[in-house]
Amino acid sequence: MALDMDKFHFGTKDEKKGFCIELLDALKKRGFATIRNHGVFKETLDAQFDFNRKFFNLPLDVKMKMKHPAQATPNRGYSYVGQENVGNISGYGKGLGPASTRDIKESLDFGSDIDDLVDNVEVPEEVLPSFQVWIDGFYHKLRETQDHVLAALAIALGIEESHLKSLHDRAENEFRLLHYPAIPASELRDGTATRCAAHTDFGTITLHFQDSVGGLQVEDPTEPGTFRDAESSNLADLILIAGDSLQRLTNDTVKAGRHRVTYPPSVDKDGDEMIPERHSIAYFSKLNRDVSLLPLKQFVTEATPCRYEDVTAWEYNNRRSASLYEGLYEG
Ligand SMILES: O=C(O)CCC(=O)C(=O)O
Numbered sequence: 001m002a003l004d005m006d007k008f009h010f011g012t013k014d015e016k017k018g019f020c021i022e023l024l025d026a027l028k029k030r031g032f033a034t035i036r037n038h039g040v041f042k043e044t045l046d047a048q049f050d051f052n053r054k055f056f057n058l059p060l061d062v063k064m065k066m067k068h069p070a071q072a073t074p075n076r077g078y079s080y081v082g083q084e085n086v087g088n089i090s091g092y093g094k095g096l097g098p099a100s101t102r103d104i105k106e107s108l109d110f111g112s113d114i115d116d117l118v119d120n121v122e123v124p125e126e127v128l129p130s131f132q133v134w135i136d137g138f139y140h141k142l143r144e145t146q147d148h149v150l151a152a153l154a155i156a157l158g159i160e161e162s163h164l165k166s167l168h169d170r171a172e173n174e175f176r177l178l179h180y181p182a183i184p185a186s187e188l189r190d191g192t193a194t195r196c197a198a199h200t201d202f203g204t205i206t207l208h209f210q211d212s213v214g215g216l217q218v219e220d221p222t223e224p225g226t227f228r229d230a231e232s233s234n235l236a237d238l239i240l241i242a243g244d245s246l247q248r249l250t251n252d253t254v255k256a257g258r259h260r261v262t263y264p265p266s267v268d269k270d271g272d273e274m275i276p277e278r279h280s281i282a283y284f285s286k287l288n289r290d291v292s293l294l295p296l297k298q299f300v301t302e303a304t305p306c307r308y309e310d311v312t313a314w315e316y317n318n319r320r321s322a323s324l325y326e327g328l329y330e331g
């Protein structure tokens with residue numbers, strides 16, 4: 001059941017508080033929360049998914065003109081199928097090494113148009129008219145939603161309402177459009193390939209939207225190893241997953257949600273069917289680069305000693321993302 005964010009904005013004091021508590025509860029118990037009335041209208045999402053399709057339908061040589069650089073940072077531009085392998089970070093936090101799976105996906109990464117450190121790899125007007133202007137607007141639209149979600153989480157966690165939001169006020173988020181090409185179900189069967197291998201995201205929260213194909217799954221925090229579909233009856237619902245940085249700031253009070261993309265619920269894993277192509281959007285909320293990932297003081301007590309080192313959000317982000325592209329550019 002999706003949580004109704006209208007209760008946060010327009011509800012009574014108790015309804016607002018109730019929304020915040022349920023949101024935090026869902027992250028703790030299921031590893032994700034679905035939210036409706038989050039401020040991004042269905043028409044806006046439909047238009048964004050139209051742009052997704054238009055971009056990924058371009059010929060490969062055109063997409064390669066917007067190519068992601070040869071290393072993980074800066075995380076901007078187009079990554080072809082096989083360029084980024086999330087399996088490399090699947091074992092993170094579990095004491096395991098990289099998994100030997102390859103992801104069958106392509107993606108296009110952006111930051112904000114006002115980021116003063118990293119420039120976007122822009123999609124030129126002659127390649128896709130109005131695309132870049134739309135993307136820049138979409139970034140800020142989602143940022144507004146992010147700010148409200150962070151306020152709700154802060155309330156539930158007993159932190160000052162604007163505190164988490166203020167740690168994100170430099171527009172250093174990133175977001176990506178993803179396309180998973182149609183493949184025969186048999187291609188995923190022996191476990192050497194997947195759509196997107198299991199992982200946690202590096203930022204504080206990730207806002208996900210997926211098309212009607214589905215396939216996003218989140219690990220049950222109470223049953224490690226069991227992944228459950230993160231489906232929603234309404235495609236305009238936002239699927240919220242916590243990331244490593246929120247886990248660190250809250251000293252494990254909120255754990256990062258481990259997630260992956262695999263067979264959609266409608267496809268028979270043992271059959272010969274084609275898995276349809278899939279489009280999705282992942283908006284990664286990132287702390288300002290200079291913020292320390294030491295747990296906030298409220299979360300460090302005698303019973304819950306500090307579990308994490310003093311590292312900046314940027315250093316941590318770069319350390320984690322470096323492994324995503326590892327092995328590709330040797331020699
Ligand atoms: O495609 C999706 O729904 C999820 C993608 C994802 O988890 C990621 O890019 O970090």
Ligand SMILES: [Fe+2]
Nearest residue numbers: 200201259282
């Ligand atoms: Fe992710």
